[in-house]
Amino acid sequence: xxxxxxxxxxxxxxxxxxxxxxxxxxxxxxxxxxxxxxxxxxxxxxxxxxxxxxxxxxxxxxxxxxxxxxxxxxxxxxxxxxxxxxxxxxxxxxxxxxxxxxxxxxxxxxxxxxxxxxxxxxxxxxxxxxxxxxxxxxxxxxxxxxxxxxxxxxxxxxxxxxxxxxxxxxxxxxxxxxxxxxxxxxxxxxxxxxxxxxxxxxxxxxxxxxxxxxxxxxxxxxxxxxxxxxxxxxxxxxxxxxxxxxxxxxxxxxxxxxxxxxxxxxxxxxxxxxxxxxxxxxxxxxxxxxxxxxxxxxxxxxxxxxxxxxxxxxxxxxxxxxxxxxxxxxxxxxxxxxxxxxxxxxxxxxxxxxxxxxxxxxxxxxxxxxxxxxxxxxxxxxxxxxxxxxxxxxxxxxxxxxxxxxxxxxxxxxxxxxxxxxxxxxxxxxxxxxxxxxxxxxxxxxxxxxxxxxxxxxxxxxxxxxxxxxxxxxxxxxxxxxxxxxxxxxxxxxxxxxxxxxxxxxxxxxxxxxxxxxxxxxxxxxxxxxxxxxxxxxxxxxxxxxxxxxxxxxxxxxxxxxxxxxxxxxxxxxxxxxxx
Numbered sequence: 001x002x003x004x005x006x007x008x009x010x011x012x013x014x015x016x017x018x019x020x021x022x023x024x025x026x027x028x029x030x031x032x033x034x035x036x037x038x039x040x041x042x043x044x045x046x047x048x049x050x051x052x053x054x055x056x057x058x059x060x061x062x063x064x065x066x067x068x069x070x071x072x073x074x075x076x077x078x079x080x081x082x083x084x085x086x087x088x089x090x091x092x093x094x095x096x097x098x099x100x101x102x103x104x105x106x107x108x109x110x111x112x113x114x115x116x117x118x119x120x121x122x123x124x125x126x127x128x129x130x131x132x133x134x135x136x137x138x139x140x141x142x143x144x145x146x147x148x149x150x151x152x153x154x155x156x157x158x159x160x161x162x163x164x165x166x167x168x169x170x171x172x173x174x175x176x177x178x179x180x181x182x183x184x185x186x187x188x189x190x191x192x193x194x195x196x197x198x199x200x201x202x203x204x205x206x207x208x209x210x211x212x213x214x215x216x217x218x219x220x221x222x223x224x225x226x227x228x229x230x231x232x233x234x235x236x237x238x239x240x241x242x243x244x245x246x247x248x249x250x251x252x253x254x255x256x257x258x259x260x261x262x263x264x265x266x267x268x269x270x271x272x273x274x275x276x277x278x279x280x281x282x283x284x285x286x287x288x289x290x291x292x293x294x295x296x297x298x299x300x301x302x303x304x305x306x307x308x309x310x311x312x313x314x315x316x317x318x319x320x321x322x323x324x325x326x327x328x329x330x331x332x333x334x335x336x337x338x339x340x341x342x343x344x345x346x347x348x349x350x351x352x353x354x355x356x357x358x359x360x361x362x363x364x365x366x367x368x369x370x371x372x373x374x375x376x377x378x379x380x381x382x383x384x385x386x387x388x389x390x391x392x393x394x395x396x397x398x399x400x401x402x403x404x405x406x407x408x409x410x411x412x413x414x415x416x417x418x419x420x421x422x423x424x425x426x427x428x429x430x431x432x433x434x435x436x437x438x439x440x441x442x443x444x445x446x447x448x449x450x451x452x453x454x455x456x457x458x459x460x461x462x463x464x465x466x467x468x469x470x471x472x473x474x475x476x477x478x479x480x481x482x483x484x485x486x487x488x489x490x491x492x493x494x495x496x497x498x499x500x501x502x503x504x505x506x507x508x509x510x511x512x513x514x515x516x517x518x519x520x521x522x523x524x525x526x527x528x529x530x531x532x533x534x535x536x537x538x539x540x541x542x543x544x545x546x547x548x549x550x551x552x553x554x555x556x557x558x559x560x561x562x563x564x565x566x567x568x569x570x571x572x573x574x575x576x577x578x579x580x
Contacts, residue, residue: 032362039132046127072106085112093150098157107149159400170402196412203244205256207572210560211296215288217269217574223556225262230554231334232264233307236314239270248409252502272579273421278371280421290321299564301557305334315341324445326454335549337460340470344439344477355433367422375417452481462489464498476524487514491538503537510538
């Protein structure tokens with residue numbers, strides 16, 4: 001049976017389903033109601049069939065609450081009373097000394113007691129699928145984060161003190177900021193971008209765009225030394241954000257640092273996709289991205305191998321390209337560096353909460369409507385993973401304390417989000433996150449599977465200790481997949497700040513170790529214990545490693561290659577990085 005404009009009835013029904021899911025997704029922030037319901041039903045059903053666990057939970061509640069009531073009865077009369085519950089090492093919510101005074105110490109300790117009980121109630125239920133348990137635990141934590149006493153003026157001593165000292169002006173200023181933010185949200189106006197501008201304050205390392213296609217601009221940076229290493233460096237950033245995380249301000253630009261150390265540096269700048277790019281695939285990102293960039297570099301710096309470095313998703317793509325090149329006897333890579341890049345997704349952290357068949361089907365329907373994954377949907381997922389840092393603490397500081405938000409270079413970059421094409425993002429989530437095809441040797445490039453074991457170029461892999469996006473133990477799995485020399489670095493900081501770790505920055509440290517192809521496997525926890533901590537920036541040993549893998553010094557190459565038809569098109573940072 002044929003419907004409107006030649007569409008068949010099944011196609012019309014499928015389109016209707018997708019439209020409904022897309023509209024729902026605007027209210028659920030991309031979370032599949034079916035997936036959440038399945039998780040809660042799994043938990044409830046198994047909880048109902050575990051009377052022993054229920055009895056244990058009730059006994060735990062009565063015992064802990066009885067002890068807490070005794071502690072709380074002493075708290076008003078003992079200003080030096082020790083906490084009933086010590087917060088976790090990374091819990092900064094109650095660090096202010098005001099929280100140790102009555103009655104706020106009782107309020108905060110009571111909240112932490114309930115947090116502790118809910119964690120106990122949502123974990124280790126016999127029979128509950130691990131994925132469902134993680135979703136229920138995560139959801140419970142989100143609700144508790146929202147109800148934290150830090151988020152309310154009457155129960156937050158820091159807000160109470162500020163209100164008294166300012167005569168309530170903090171609340172007036174906070175209300176003005178709230179009204180402004182609501183106006184931007186309701187009218188879909190872009191928020192104030194701050195004083196830092198790309199090309200003026202950020203991404204200012206001198207260079208030229210020497211190649212452009214539908215997907216990338218390739219930037220070649222101007223040399224600052226009389227001679228350079230013969231092997232150039234190609235950096236492949238993630239396209240989930242703009243490339244200039246690696247070229248922020250002059251003092252913390254990785255690009256500038258490498259150029260000043262005598263390297264010829266090339267950077268891929270990705271096009272920000274629109275609805276016209278909905279059918280761009282992972283294959284396009286490999287061929288029109290990395291391979292096109294390598295072909296261009298080979299014309300500018302002929303007869304030289306290339307040091308390739310990939311960041312996050314760009315590192316995963318680089319590992320795919322490197323494996324395909326090794327399979328096809330393409331030996332143009334001198335080395336491979338991976339910054340917080342996952343190649344095995346079995347332990348990909350809390351992002352896996354958003355990855356199952358129901359979630360992906362739902363997300364695909366949302367992307368189908370627009371042709372891309374919206375920046376708001378991506379930022380919403382990351383905000384949930386770090387709700388205290390990215391949501392609640394910001395609301396307290398701006399709406400209750402009345403503090404004016406300050407913007408540094410990293411914050412300005414973080415606000416400059418990009419979109420993800422429908423087809424590519426669907427393939428990325430299904431093939432890598434859901435099916436783990438790359439680690440399993442099932443990932444197809446040019447109609448044939450690839451294996452990371454084929455890579456023979458030495459690998460330098462960097463992970464960050466507090467990474468919520470690519471947990472370091474997940475990044476460490478590169479040791480299980482590659483049959484080559486691997487130098488592994490675990491550095492302090494998170495997914496972004498741990499990578500932007502220029503020399504001279506205080507409170508930075510790292511651990512480093514090397515595994516040869518013939519060495520036996522070392523488990524991640526054992527590696528952590530065996531390797532000593534070094535103070536300072538990991539950039540310095542990385543540059544030393546690159547130099548050890550390089551050959552002689554030569555004169556810097558031309559900007560572009562006129563004889564090959566590669567003329568400088570415009571100054572860095574180019575046009576694609578400015579696309580909104």
